[in-house]
Amino acid sequence: MVTIKDISAACGVSVATVSKALNGYNDVSKATKDLVCKAAEQMGYFPNSQARALKTNRTYNLGVLFVDDAQSGLTHDYFSQVLDSFKTEAERRGYDITFISHNIGNKSMSYLEHCLYRKVDGVVIACVDFSHPAVIELVNSDIPVVTIDHVFNNRTSIVSANRNGVRELIEYAYNMGHRKIAYVHGKKSAVTESRLGSFYKTMADLGLRVPSEYIQEGAFHEPPATGAATKRLLELPDRPTCILFPDDFAAIGGLNVIEEFGLSVPNDISVMGYDGIYLSQILKPRLTTFKQDTKRLGKEAAVQLAHLIEQPLTSLTERIVVYGKFLEGASVKNLNEK
Structure with a gap:
């Protein structure tokens, strides 16, 4: 294993100078730092983790x-x-x-x-x-x-900017002519509360009423839970024209139930997801969603x-x-x- 003594000999500088250069001390010139760091990289040097922990009082x-x-x-x-x-x-x-x-x-x-x-x-x-x-x-x-x-x-x-994401999705559905928009949200969490609050606020700003039965609890990343919630929405006498799901993966549960009801997306009912995972962009039809960074x-x-x-x-x-x-x-x- 390469040591700082080996780097010292290769560079023609003291062990102390090598140590300072590798640890970014300011009392070593840039030229010397570059020389030492380049040599360390070429020689395959790795710092001793135990020694570094003792010196810095950190375990990294x-x-x-x-x-x-x-x-x-x-x-x-x-x-x-x-x-x-x-x-x-x-x-x-x-x-x-x-x-x-x-x-x-x-x-x-x-x-x-x-x-x-x-x-x-x-x-x-x-x-x-x-x-x-x-x-x-x-x-x-x-x-x-x-x-x-x-x-x-x-x-x-x-x-994540959850409020902005939900607002963009709802405004898009509204601009596409949808007025009966339902939301299958995840279980109680800070993310759920933020998104649900944005949903209600956006709907109110657009002058849209939200029937209580249009809000259903599912679960993040659980297709069976969102599938059950979707079934309840589809069985309503006045069902929604568009459903927003808690995330793209969970939306699969809703899509399966929609198919079981003999309905097609988007001809009979529209759906939107959240997260923008790879899977959402290879589904047929490709899912309208909000991609998180x-x-x-x-x-x-x-x-x-x-x-x-x-x-x-x-x-x-x-x-x-x-x-x-x-x-x-x-x-x-x-x-x-x-």
Whole structure:
């Protein structure tokens, strides 16, 4: 294994100078830094993690707390993309990733205990029950934390522009001539509350009434739940002409039920999704949806968490909003055309 002594000999500078250059100290000239860093890269040098941990009092290990109700794990299309982006940026900054859970072998422990056991420098929290006592305990601890799609007053959060996304979808359906628009939303969460509030607000701004039966609870990433909700909507005497689903994957449950009823999309009924996952753009018909910027969500979470760890005295609690993009598909019929 290449050591800093080997780099020192190759560059003709002292070991101390090599160490300072590799760690970005300002009392080393740019020319010397470039020389040392280039040599380190060419020689395949990797810093000793244990020595680095002793020197910096950090482990360069980030925790990821990710638990969704559907237990889809990393097959969850939306969050897998967010976490992949988080992982890429974290690794670029020299950090490893550890998934946080309640269990290590046969031993049960809290999320905070697991973080302390693994000595993580910080944690990103996404897709969990944010009201769970074990999550609250971790958020209120001294460990740096960044949350995704949930806001705590004392923690930095990275959130999607959910209100804007829903508004764009509803306004599009309205401009296509739809006045009877239903919404199958996910289970109670900050995301659901934000989107549902935007749905009601947008409908009111457009002068549209929302019958209570047009609002149905399904679940994120669970086609069976959205399928059952869709069945209830289709059985109404005055059924909607357009249905907004909680996410693209869950929309599959609705599409299956619509087919079972002998109806076609968009000729008989229109549908819209949310997230803009790859699957939504290869469905027939292609789904009208709102694409979330998963790359920026994950990268921003890693950037902010690294900043909290490396520069705690200059870090401020922030709420960073990440905007997405409307994707027009072929799943919404234009009722304005005669």
